[in-house]
Amino acid sequence: MKASTLRWLIVSILIALWEILPRAGLIPELFLPPLSVTLIAGFADAGEYGQALLVTLYEVGLSMLFACGGGILLGAVIGSLPRPRVLIMPMVSSLYAVPLVILYPVFTVWLGIGPESKIAFASIYGFLPTMLATAAGIQTIDPQLLLAARSMGATLSQRLVRVILPAAIPTVLSGLRVGGALVIVGVVVSEMLISSAGIGYLISRYRTILDSPHVFAGVLLVLAMAVAFNAAIRWIERKCAIWQTGTRGAQAAADDISGAIQPAT
Amino acid sequence: MSDRWTISLGRIAIVLALFALWETLSRFGVVNSRLLPSASDTFGTLADLLQRSSVRSDLAVTATEVLTAFALAVPFGGLIGFLIAENRYFADVVKPLLFFAFSIPKSIFLPMFILVFGVGFSQKVGFGFFSTIFIVIMSTATAVESVRVEYLTVARSYGATRAQTAWRVYLPSMLPVLLEALRISMIFNLTGVILAEMYASRDGIGHQIASWGENFQMKQLLAGVVMVAAIAIAFNEIIRWVETRCSHWRT
């Protein structure tokens, strides 16, 4: 059997089990309500979930702007300047070891429990990996390309626009992927912790009243969001496939990085 | 050599400058010192907290949870990762699924752990395990695949047995990658346990931090943040140090 066929078979079986096991009473419905029950619960309150989704998307959008914009910009600057890079990069990756969730209470004290604290937290959450990925990726630009451009008389700004930026595109994309995924996590986690709106909040609220179908409906919605985001990025990456073939090792490096700094929790 | 010293000095200077900035911002009232207690106050509080037996027992609880989850996730994930990497077909089938599982936010499953385990030790350890296992599987598989085919061919051509190959080729050439995997797994693990504690728990340092936040106890909150950050960074640096020690393996 082809690997992909078997894979889809496994996925279908898992989905079927989600329906069958709780129905057969092998798993208590409190732990895992059947898929159909979950979907029905979700659609019955589509309005509420839609509202929550809008709140979450708004927070995710703004955070992404800050996290990815700032991360890519700063990463590009630090990555291309050798001295600050040697000085700062190891410090940033040490910082990455810190479970950043502990900062969220600080933000709630400072900014309240509205969208501001979520945006601040998710921005920081997505910022570090994006910056690390971009800085590391800028370094993988083949120095020969820059040398060649220089030998043809390219000025500094021409090198930036015509060589460094295009060569950095794969890196920036993988930074976007990592950072964006983390931003989604950050927003949802902070909504789950302390909040009054958003999908994370809905999940938590339904959890306290032990309404499993509604909890899982929320979980599915977040999953769909993460999957959609991933698919969008992959689509863009495919569009830019030409970039990735040439920049020696850039893709490999980018993969390494995003492998290493995927969404923690 | 002198270069390395300048770099270290530079880093220390940056850290000191940040703390100095923090101190001045708060001390000279640039920001409300109730919202941002000064660095010195925070460190004073930290020393205080470390004396308290309740904080110590919270730390002990968290440490136990973290270590338990880690001790479960690493061998289990390592085994799965090894099996996946060894069998091409199996790898082709499972890897995309794992990538997917890896890329979705784990935190949304936290409520499920509470529904199943209730609030307590097993829920936190369970979630810590769940947040760690995927990265362990992925990085073990990567580590196994990073072993050069040439080494394996050489070993085989000299008639090495399976056990000999595992012990003399796989292990030494994987060691640096494995250490890196352990380091990153620990980051995931710690984050998972602390998040679980913050979300719903009666003890543990994550729970403490969350409740200080809810009660606007800024000094304690910041001291707690500094404490957890220091522990995490220290652990990270230790493994990194060991990694560089072993780095001559990597070519």
Add this chain to the structure above:
Amino acid sequence: MQPLANVTPLRPAQRAGAIEIRDVGQVFRTAGAEVVALSQVSLEIKPGRFVVLVGPSGCGKSTLLMMLAGLREPTSGSILINGTPITKPDPDRVGVVFQEASLFPWLTAEENVEFPLALRGIAKAERRAKAEEALKLVGLEGFGKRHPHELSGGMKQRVSIARGLVQDPPVLLMDEPFAALDEQTRMTMGDELLRIWAATGKTIVFVTHSLTEAVYLADEVVVMSARPGRIVDHLQVSLPRPRTYEMLSGDVFGSLRDRIWRHIRKSA
């Protein structure tokens, strides 16, 4: 892409492309230590000559080439091309072909060749025409729309050569351009290069590790020694042109190669 018989190059007398290297030295400073990469190198190259630089690794031949390209300033001495000093890259006088093709992966072959023209803001139509001409010269007519990853190693180097020639500079510098190619492709590319050289009459300065390649291609071979890099021999290759494969096993060829090898073994 059929290599034409390599004919004796046309050398219009007025063609620029004279290179004068006067007492050039290069010192690198790394972490407190000073490394003398080149010391008192003097060399005169007449227009239209094919000169090959050889020497052990670390003898500074690539450094010398970088200085000729204006990518690195000599610590002492001066370099003149067409009679005027070169202190920064000047694509009007010098084209450079690098070791790995160093083509921009996001541009097509033709856009890569146009690149130096685009830098100077030359209009699209003129750019395209010149690029097409250059690609035709290197035998890649019809491959302009391909991206580098769709081309073989040899073809990529051809694009690279076309890019070096597109502004019609009198001097072409080549830094181990065929080092990454396999033996057969390398031989073919050598013949191709001789054909292009014959057709254009450029002064070529070519760095290589391969002694066979050096003798096969060159009018003159300049042998350098390592640390500090200096010129230890400068030989004229008296083999007639067009060069043929049979010459490789001849006595003249053998003795020239032996002479170079003895220098290199001594200094390594």
